[in-house]
Amino acid sequence: MKKAIILDLDNTIYPVSSISGNLFEAVFGFVDTLTEEIGTEKIEKAKAEMQRRPYQQVAEKFNFSEAAKNKGLDLLKDLEYALPMQPYEEYKYISETPIDKYLVTTGFTKLQWSKIRLLGIEADFKAIYIVDPQISSETKKDIFAMIMSNKNYRPEELLVIGDDPESEIKAAGSLGIDTFLFDPDDRHPGAIVTHSSKSLKDAVAMFM
Numbered sequence: 001m002k003k004a005i006i007l008d009l010d011n012t013i014y015p016v017s018s019i020s021g022n023l024f025e026a027v028f029g030f031v032d033t034l035t036e037e038i039g040t041e042k043i044e045k046a047k048a049e050m051q052r053r054p055y056q057q058v059a060e061k062f063n064f065s066e067a068a069k070n071k072g073l074d075l076l077k078d079l080e081y082a083l084p085m086q087p088y089e090e091y092k093y094i095s096e097t098p099i100d101k102y103l104v105t106t107g108f109t110k111l112q113w114s115k116i117r118l119l120g121i122e123a124d125f126k127a128i129y130i131v132d133p134q135i136s137s138e139t140k141k142d143i144f145a146m147i148m149s150n151k152n153y154r155p156e157e158l159l160v161i162g163d164d165p166e167s168e169i170k171a172a173g174s175l176g177i178d179t180f181l182f183d184p185d186d187r188h189p190g191a192i193v194t195h196s197s198k199s200l201k202d203a204v205a206m207f208m
Contacts, residue, residue, distance in 0.1 A: 002099065002207035004126075004153060006144060006172070008162035009105035009112065012182050012200075014087045014119060016051040022083055024050060027075050038062055052164065054106050056133050077134060080114035087119050090200035094161070095124045099207055100151075104143050104168065106131040141171035148175070159207050161200075165191035180206055 010016050028047050035043060046062045053061075055076055059069040087095075094101075103125045105112050109132045116122055129143045144160065147153065160172035161180045165188050169179045173192060180203045181188060181196040188196070195206060 002159045002178075003157040004100035004102065004147075004151070004159075005094070005203075005207055006102045006104055006147065006158060006160045006168075006177075007094070008160075008164070008168045009103060009115065010107070011052060011163040012161060013091050013121065014085060014115075019081060019083070019085060019115075020051050023079070023081055027055075027072060030071060030075060034064070034068055037065060037068060053167075054133060073134070076108055076111070079108065079111050081111065081118060082114070083118075085115060085118040087121065088200055091121075093201045093204050095121065097204055097207070101125045102147055103128045104131065104140055104147075105129075106133070106140065106167065108132060108134065139171065140168050141174060144171055144175055144177065159203070161203050165193065169193055178206065 007013060024047070027050070031043055031047055038046070042062050046058055049058045049061065055072055056069075059072060064072070101124055103116070103121075107130065109130050112130045116128065122128065127147075131138055131140055131143060148155065148158065155176035156178070158172075158177045159180060160168055160177050161182060162168035163182050165181060169181055169191065172179045178194040181191055181193040182200055182203070183191070183196050184198045186198065195202070197203070
C-alpha cells in the first residue's frame with residue numbers, strides 16, 4: 001500500500017490546452033516572428049511543445065538563438081494567469097482520497113503559483129515544490145529524493161503521477177518509484193512506466 005503520491009501539474013491536474021490561447025498569446029506571437037530563424041514547420045511544432053514542456057527545453061530543442069531564448073524568457077518570467085481554471089473532472093477522485101499528496105511542477109514560479117491558486121488545489125497537498133530552471137539547478141529527481149529523505153518514505157511507498165515519460169516518469173523510475181502515466185490522447189504507447197491509462201481515476205487503484 002502506498003503512503004504518499006507525488007503529482008505533476010500541467011496536463012496532469014488540468015489540461016494546458018484549456019488556457020494556452022490566453023496564456024501564451026504574447027509568446028506565440030513572438031515565436032511567429034522566428035520564421036526565418038527556424039522555419040514555419042518548426043514554429044508550429046515549437047508552439048505545440050510549449051504546451052507540454054518548459055520553455056527553456058523547447059528553445060533548446062528547436063535551436064532558438066540566444067537572443068530569441070532571452071526574449072521569450074523576458075516575456076514569461078513575470079507572467080501570471082488570471083482567468084478561471086478548472087482541473088480535469090477525474091482529478092476529484094485523487095483529491096478526495098485520504099493519502100498524503102505532494103505537488104512537484106516545473107515552470108516559472110509566479111506562473112505556476114498563479115495556476116495552483118486559480119485551480120483551488122493548494123490545500124490538497126502537504127507540500128508544493130516548483131522546479132524553476134531560472135533560479136535553481138534542482139530537478140524533479142532531486143525533489144523526489146528530498147521528499148523520500150525528509151519523510152522517510154521508501155521508494156515502494158510512493159507513486160508518481162504525471163503526463164511526461166521524459167520528465168517526472170523517468171525521474172521517478174530512476175529512483176525505483178512506481179509510476180502512473182496519465183495519457184488521455186495515447187501519445188506515449190511505448191513509454192517505460194509502471195502503469196498507463198487514459199483515465200486519472202485508474203490511478204486511485206494503485207494507492208488504495
